[in-house]
Amino acid sequence: MLFNYLKKNGFTLVDSQFTSYLFSDSEQQVAVIVDTQLYGSNKPMYDYKEYTGWQNMLMHKFERLYRFMDNEEQKDIELADAILNDVGDEYDFRQFGADRQVTETDPTRPEYNFESLFEQVYGSKFLHALEREYQYVDLLGKSRYVDYILKTTKGEIAIELNGETYHHPLLIGKNRYQSQLLKQNSLMKDGIKVYRWSNAGMADEKKFADQIRLYFGPENNFCAQPPANQFRDVSFSLYKHQKEALADMEKGREEGKSTFLLVLPTGTGKTEVFIADHCVQKQLGYASRALVIVPFKDLREQTKARFLERNPSLKVATDIFDFNADVIVQTTQAIQRKFASLPKNHFDYIVVDEAHHAPAQGLRRVLEHFAPRTLLGCTATDRRLDKKDLAEIFGRYKLNMTLEEAIKQKLLPPIRAFRLESNIDFSQVRFNGKEFVKSDLNKNVILPSRDQLIVDMISKYFSQRDIKTGRSLADLQGVIFCVDVKHATRLANLLNKHAISAEAVSASSREGLKSYKSGKVRFLCACDLLNEGWDAPNTSIVVMARPTMSKVLYMQQLGRGTRNHPGKEALYAIDVVDSYGPALQPWSLHSMFRVNNYKPFADIFNPNEAVIGEEVILDHLYEQERKLQPIKLFNFEDELGDYLNDEQLARELFVSTGTVKSWVKKQSVIPDKQLPFGTHMLNYYKQNRVDEIRSEKNLKRRSEATRRDDFFEFLEQRDYTFSFKIVFLLLMLKHVDKTGEVSLSLLRRDYQAFYKRLLNNYGQAEKPKSPLNNETFLDDIPAITKSILQNPFEKFERKCFMYHAKDLDKIAFDAVLWDKFKSGDINAIKKQMRTDGKDYFNKHIKAGEFTEATFDDI
Known part of the structure; x- marks a missing residue:
């Protein structure tokens, strides 16, 4: 149908x-x-x-x-x-x-x-x-x-x-x-x-x-500003009478407030209150265009009628794009699907009626978008009379500032840093280009002495009562991020032996989460909580016991403690600082925010601020003088952020990564920086070297826009030392799926079968001395696979026309090239390969025996 x-x-x-x-x-x-x-x-x-x-x-x-x-x-x-x-x-x-x-x-x-x-x-x-x-x-x-x-x-x-x-x-x-x-x-x-x-x-x-x-x-089309979530400054009212409610809102305006939450029992006239308030604000010139958001169509029609009853001269509409209307009344559903194209200052006055029906995040998106002079939420429910719950539905918005800026403005709790130096040498822990190799971390990080340092630090600073002040930090809760389940279990056991309640949690063992949220357990030792939906604002301590080069992972871990919570003075971030040699250092709080001075337990952004509250206790417990200490940080963004690595340089030049590494090995290209890492060397190049190297290597300037033309230019060269490229490309086009991928195993099977057929029919499959003339070689799967990847495939891979996904046993056309192929391109390629194949084999195997039909089955 x-x-x-x-x-x-x-x-x-x-x-x-x-x-x-x-x-x-x-x-x-x-x-x-x-x-x-x-x-x-x-x-x-x-x-x-x-x-x-x-x-x-x-x-x-x-x-x-x-x-x-x-x-x-x-x-x-x-x-x-x-x-x-x-x-x-x-x-x-x-x-x-x-x-x-x-x-x-x-x-x-x-x-x-x-x-x-x-x-x-x-x-x-x-x-x-x-x-x-x-x-x-x-x-x-x-x-x-x-x-x-x-x-x-x-x-x-x-x-x-x-x-x-x-x-x-x-x-x-x-x-x-x-x-x-x-x-x-x-x-x-x-x-x-x-x-x-x-x-x-x-x-x-x-x-x-x-x-x-x-x-x-x-x-450059993306937004790079990391937002911090917070609440509007909300004036909360619970009144029985309409005049008192209106008076309360006016008082709030005099105090500089623009956001109001109004709770009035059903039948006491919520609608009358916001209609009356809107009327006054319009007369004052503060509400030239208003929006009223309601949850249901029936309520929309009722609200429109009530506005017109009170003021028949108003133009009341439902189309949010009616720019001549005084008041737009529309449902939550309609607003959420259409609001984004309107400017932030489009509405001067916004009302959310029956706010308890509104979806917290859905409505929040709308309220984040607009910046009205007045924002009023109305509800009558008995279930949401506390300010926090109503604010969760009504008042949350995104600050247009970074996490650092939000902390500095005291909108989020301050972060106080402590660097726990282990002095353990991890310079042999391998780095795979993205992250430390987990098997190496398992062998090197899970050390009794290192774990004991962590427990001793917690026991000294967060489990004792201060004699001078009588205050204690023993009630603060925290999370220790570990390498794996084994590491988490060992640390939890060690903490419990020192009378610090702790549980190890993972995807398969989550019992400790409820105990932690209820305050029955002080510490969670976690290895893979990032796989689970989990949040605990009561977290005041995070210990980074798992070294990471992933900024995503580090920020996710840090984020477990950046929420506000009643009585929470600060988040204490403990970085376990190991020795990784001169080349690489895992992310830490200081490298994350590029802070080059350290003061134990001080606010990382305001280290010289006067010592108060919990910091007084830590100041007394710390045995050395707490002063700013310069620290040398290394991270990729600071020192190599503007450099290209081997893969990025290869992409800019449209050659393979192997080609770049070969140049470096032969010293025809010298990296601007080299970092030793285990038995390997990481190479980096200044961005202005790209044109220089392109000129030295006599490379044509190519881009993704020229990828298709480059491919056909490559085919037009007809560089056929052997027939491999012809047969390989025909088999790629035979087996390619809709996304440009081909199973290497499937291609290899037909590749073997084709050359075996030639060998059986003509006594040879290729020019003399070719290994393809040997049936034993053709039956050797590892050998023939290596031959395919080293000969025909490498020619295409070096030009960035194809690549090999080793783990998936796939060969694929470059995604940009595949996307740029036009209607008829595939048939044109097949026709050229069949014609060229016929000519090649007639010349080198047996003249006159080959036609284009010879290749129909491949």
């Missing part, structure tokens, strides 16, 4: 994958994927990576891409019509479940991998352009969540990462898949493209890096 509907509406069938069909409009701007026979007896089997890869590619290609299931039912047509042609009912907002931005504070494993890889591609400062657990209202009014939203100058991009278990159509079932498509189509209808990856989809890091560069664009 959907096929006929799409054809009647000007769509044409242009492609397919498994039992999914792609339709496009005549302008090639809007495309629709239709899934059929997914849940029948003959349902297809395919990897989720193939599903997402094809969809991501099409999402990038088309202006808008929608996806529907065709169950051959009328409701499928109605849903497609509602999305494609703006036909359908308006729905009231429906909130289901908890606010995930509050409950899911830590990333899942796919999310953590995504953040790490995103950081490698764009740099750590652009991580803040990503907003986690983004709440969105779908076309049916239901509150939904997206794993990440990337905010760019060209619009928002949605990113979903929960992988096969949660998203694969064949695993989640028909109903859940339809729900998934509704969310995706709702986002797309509002101009938000949706890209999906699983862990398997991100396992090929080279391809993933190319994909996100292609799909997300350059980093």
Whole structure:
């Protein structure tokens, strides 16, 4: 049924994958994927990576891409019509479940991998352009969540990462898949493209890096300002009478307040209060345009009528884009899907009526966006009479400042630093380019002496009563981040032996979380809490016992303690400082914020501030004079942030990383800096060296924009010392999937079979002395695999046209090249390779025996 509907509406069938069909409009701007026979007896089997890869590619290609299931039912047509042609009912907002931005504070494993890889591609400062657990209202009014939203100058991009278990159509079932498509189509209808990856989809890091560069664009389109979450200065009122409520708001304005929370019992006239207040503010010239947000359509109509009853001269509308209206009354659902295009100062006066019905994060997005003169929340519920709960729903917003700025302005608790020096030499711990090798950390970090240092520090500074003041820090709770489960268990046992209550927690052992939140346990020793949704504002101490070069990981760990909590004076961040030699140092609080002076237990941003409160106790307990000490920090951003490594230089020059390393080995290119690391050397180059090296190596200036032309220029050279390149490329095009990937095992099988056939038919498969003329060699899988990768593949890989994902047993076309191939390019390549193959084998094997048809089966 959907096929006929799409054809009647000007769509044409242009492609397919498994039992999914792609339709496009005549302008090639809007495309629709239709899934059929997914849940029948003959349902297809395919990897989720193939599903997402094809969809991501099409999402990038088309202006808008929608996806529907065709169950051959009328409701499928109605849903497609509602999305494609703006036909359908308006729905009231429906909130289901908890606010995930509050409950899911830590990333899942796919999310953590995504953040790490995103950081490698764009740099750590652009991580803040990503907003986690983004709440969105779908076309049916239901509150939904997206794993990440990337905010760019060209619009928002949605990113979903929960992988096969949660998203694969064949695993989640028909109903859940339809729900998934509704969310995706709702986002797309509002101009938000949706890209999906699983862990398997991100396992090929080279391809993933190319994909996100292609799909997300350059980093200068991103927001690099890390926001700090806080609350507005809220005036809270609970009055029985309307005049008292109005008087209280006026008093608040005199004190400089602009945000109000009003709780009045049902039937006492909340609506009358805000209508009256709005009338006064309008007369004073402070409310020329107002917005009233209500949860239901019925209440919207009632509120409109009440405004007009009190003041018939007002123009009251529901269209938020009606710039002539005095008052806009609209539902939460409608507002959340349309507000982003309006300027921040569009409304002078905003009311949130029945605020207890509003979704915390969904409404929060709206309130974060606008900056009215008056912001008023109204509710009558008995369940939310405390200021904090109402503020969670109504008052939270994002400060346009960094975490450091928020702390300096005392909007978040100060961070007090302590560097616990272990003097243990870890210079042989290997670094894989991104992070320390975990097996090396296991052998070197889990040392009784190092663990004892940590316990002794806690016992001395955070478990004793100060004799002079009588105060104690023994009630402060904290988290110690460990290398693995074994390390966490050992540290917890050691703490308990010293009468400091502690529990080890992990993904498989979470019993300690409740005990910690209730105050029954003082310390958690954690190794993988980043895999779990977990939050505990009562955390006052974090101990970094797991060295890391990942800024993402360090900031996630630090973030466990940066929330405010009653009675909390500060967050104490304890960095365990080991010796890693002159080359690399793990992240620490000081390197994170680029602070080159250290004073034990002092506010890292205000170290000379007068000693008060808990710091008085620490000052007394500290045996040495607490003074500022200069420290030498090394981290990549400070000292090598403007340099290129081998891989980045290779990308700039459009050669392989192996080529760059070969130049360095032969000393034809000398790095500007070299850092010894174990048995390896890390090479770095100044950015202005790129043009110099390109000129020295006589390399043409190439870019992603020229990638397709470069590829065809390469083929036109017809550089065929042997036939390998011809056969290899034909087999790549035979087996390539929708995303440009080929199974190396499958390609190798046909590669062997082709040359075996030549050997059997003609007594030779190649020129004399070629190993392919030896049947034993052709049967040797490791040897033939090595031959493929060293001969034909390497020619393409060196030019950045292809790459090998070793862990996945895949060879793939470069993502940019594959995206730039035009209609007819594949057939043109095949035709050239068949013609060139015919000429080659007629010349070197047996003249006249070969035709283009010889290659039809490959």
